[in-house]
Amino acid sequence: MTGAYYLGLMSGTSMDGIDAALVDLSNGEARLLASHCRKYPPEVVDQLERALKLLEPRTADLDELDRLVGENFAGAAIELLAKAGVAADRVTAIGSHGQTIRHEPDADEPYSLQIGNGAVISALTGIETVTDFRTADINAGGQGAPLVPAFHAAVLSSDTENRVIVNIGGIANITVLPASSSAAVTGFDTGPGNTLMDAWIRRHQGEQFDLDGAWASSGKHDARLLAAMLRDDYFRMAPPKSTGREHFNLSWLSAFLQGVSIPANDIQATLCELTAITIADAVEMHAPDTRRVLVCGGGAHNIHLMWRLNENLPDIPVETTQSIGVDPDWVEACAFAWLAKQHIEGKPGNIPAVTGAGKPVVLGSLFKADATQNR
Ligand SMILES: Nc1ncnc2c1ncn2[C@@H]1O[C@H](COP(=O)(O)OP(=O)(O)O)[C@@H](O)[C@H]1O
Ligand SMILES: [Mg+2]
Incomplete structure (x- = not known):
C-alpha cells in the first residue's frame, strides 16, 4: 500500500492535551487514518502554566521544559502509531506545532516561541520532524499566525x-x-x-x-x-x-x-x-x-x-x-501534518494576506531522524 503518511502534533492554548493525527496526504486530499489525544501529566501542566505566567522564565527551566514537552509530543506520536498499527518508517514526517509559551509578533523584536524539542521528537520516534513553524513568517514581517488557513484553503x-x-x-x-x-x-x-x-x-x-x-x-x-x-x-x-x-x-x-x-x-x-x-x-x-x-x-x-x-x-x-465529513477535533493537528509536507516539498505554508508577511515562505525547521545529520 502506498500513500503519503504524515503525522501532525498540536497542543493549543487550552493545554487540554496533545492532539496527534495520522493523515494520508496523497492526491491533494487529507484522509485522517488515526487520531489520539495524550494528556499532559499534571506536573507538566503546572510547569507550563508557570512558564506562561512568568515574565522572564529562567532559560535553564525553559530548556528542561522544552525537552519534557518534546518527550510528551513524541509519546503522543508513538502511542498513535501503536494504536493505528502503522510502523514509524511508513511516516514521511512529523509536523509538530509545539506548545506556545510566548507570542509577541508586534514587539520591537518580534517572536513567537513554541517549545517541544524537535531533536527529541525525531530521536524518540525515528521520524524526521518539522517544528518552529511560526518564526519564518515573522521573519517575513508576518504575525506568524494563524497558520491553519492555508490548510483550510487546500482541503476545506x-x-x-x-x-x-x-x-x-x-x-x-x-x-x-x-x-x-x-x-x-x-x-x-x-x-x-x-x-x-x-x-x-x-x-x-x-x-x-x-x-x-x-x-x-x-x-x-x-x-x-x-x-x-x-x-x-x-x-x-x-x-x-x-x-x-x-x-x-x-x-x-x-x-x-x-x-x-x-x-x-x-x-x-x-x-x-x-x-x-x-x-x-x-x-x-x-x-x-x-x-x-x-x-x-x-x-x-x-x-x-x-x-x-x-x-x-x-x-x-x-x-x-x-x-x-471532517471531524472537528482533528482539523488543527491535520493542518500541521500538511504543513510538514509543505516544508518537505519546499512549498510555502503561510498566506501573506492572512499573516501580513511580505511574501509566501517555507515554514519550519527540519530535524532528521538520524540525529548525526542535525548539525
Ligand atoms: N463537550 C465540550 N463542551 C464544551 N467545551 C468543550 C467541549 N469539548 C471541548 N471543549 C472546549 O474545547 C477546548 C479545547 O479545544 P482545542 O481545540 O483542543 O483547543 P486548543 O487548540 O487551544 O488546545 C477545551 O478547553 C474546552 O474549552
Ligand atoms: Mg487542544
Whole structure:
C-alpha cells in the first residue's frame, strides 16, 4: 500500500492535551487514518502554566521544559502509531506545532516561541520532524499566525459555496474561503475562543471546561459587561492580527469586574457571548457573502456557544465541519501534518494576506531522524 503518511502534533492554548493525527496526504486530499489525544501529566501542566505566567522564565527551566514537552509530543506520536498499527518508517514526517509559551509578533523584536524539542521528537520516534513553524513568517514581517488557513484553503474549500471556517480553540480564528479561486483567502484571530470560559469555570467550579456550555446556558449575558469587553482595542484592530493568552486571560477579565456584582454563571454566559459575537462580527464585516460557517476545534462541542453563534448570524447556517465529513477535533493537528509536507516539498505554508508577511515562505525547521545529520 502506498500513500503519503504524515503525522501532525498540536497542543493549543487550552493545554487540554496533545492532539496527534495520522493523515494520508496523497492526491491533494487529507484522509485522517488515526487520531489520539495524550494528556499532559499534571506536573507538566503546572510547569507550563508557570512558564506562561512568568515574565522572564529562567532559560535553564525553559530548556528542561522544552525537552519534557518534546518527550510528551513524541509519546503522543508513538502511542498513535501503536494504536493505528502503522510502523514509524511508513511516516514521511512529523509536523509538530509545539506548545506556545510566548507570542509577541508586534514587539520591537518580534517572536513567537513554541517549545517541544524537535531533536527529541525525531530521536524518540525515528521520524524526521518539522517544528518552529511560526518564526519564518515573522521573519517575513508576518504575525506568524494563524497558520491553519492555508490548510483550510487546500482541503476545506468549495468551488460552489463561499465558506468560513472557524477554529475555536483557546483562541478563535476564522478563514474566509471564497468559492471563486481568483478571490483572496483571508483570515485572522478573532479573539478569545474557549480560554476565558475555561479560566472562569476553573476558578469558580474547579472544572477544566464548561461541558456542553451547560453552566453558561444556566445564566444570561450581561449587556453592560459585554459592551465594556467589546471596547478592547483588539476587536477594533484591522487584520492581519493575532493574539493569545498573553492578552486574553483572567487578569484581563478582572479589570472589567471591578466594582460590579454579577452572578458567576451570568459572567460565564457573557464570556460565551463575547466569543460568539466577536466571531459573528468578524464574519459579517469581512465575509458578508458567506453561505456556510463551519466550526472546528473544541468549541464545536459547546452546544450553548454553537447556539449563540447561530443566533448572532441569523442569515448564515452555522454547523460543525462534521457536516462536510471532517471531524472537528482533528482539523488543527491535520493542518500541521500538511504543513510538514509543505516544508518537505519546499512549498510555502503561510498566506501573506492572512499573516501580513511580505511574501509566501517555507515554514519550519527540519530535524532528521538520524540525529548525526542535525548539525
Ligand atoms: N463537550 C465540550 N463542551 C464544551 N467545551 C468543550 C467541549 N469539548 C471541548 N471543549 C472546549 O474545547 C477546548 C479545547 O479545544 P482545542 O481545540 O483542543 O483547543 P486548543 O487548540 O487551544 O488546545 C477545551 O478547553 C474546552 O474549552
Ligand atoms: Mg487542544
